[in-house]
Amino acid sequence: MKLLVVMLRAAQTVEDLVKKDMRSYGINPTEFAVLELLYHKGDQPIQKIGEKILLASSSITYVVDRLEEKGFVKRVDSSEDRRVKFASLTIKGKELMEEVFPKHEKRIEEIFSILNEGEIDLAIKLLKKIGLQE
Secondary structure (H helix, E strand, C coil): CHHHHHHHHHHHHHHHHHHHHHHCCCCCHHHHHHHHHHHHHCCEEHHHHHHHHCCCHHHHHHHHHHHHHCCCEEEEECCCCCCCEEEEECHHHHHHHHHHHHHHHHHHHHHCCCCCHHHHHHHHHHHHHHHCCC
8 A cells, every 4th residue: 555655646746846847838738748749740630639648539629729829739631531630830839849848858857867777767667567457
C-alpha cells in the first residue's frame, strides 16, 4: 500500500510542476498536448487527435476551437475525403512551439535532475514492469 501512495504522490507532484510550466506560456495542458503533437507529427485529422493524446474525442473540437481563436491552429480540408478536417499549426503556433518547447523540455529535465542516469533507467524499468501488467 505504501508503494502505491508514494508512486501516486510523486506522479501528482510531477504533473503539477509540468502543468504549471505549461500555464506559464498562456496555454493549458490540453492545448499544449495538441500543439506538441502537431509540432512533432505534423497535420493531424481532428478525429484522431484525441486517441493520440489520450483525450475524449468530444473535447477535441473545443480544444481545437480555442487554439484556432488564439491563432495557433487552423483547420484544413482533406484533399482525399471531404468529411475529414485536419488540424494544422499556423505560423504563430509554430513560432510559439519553437520558443516554448525547448524551455519546457529543459524544465522536465530539471524536475528529474535529482536522479542520476542509473536511477532514471531503473525507474523506467520498474514503472514499465508495473504498467505492462494484465
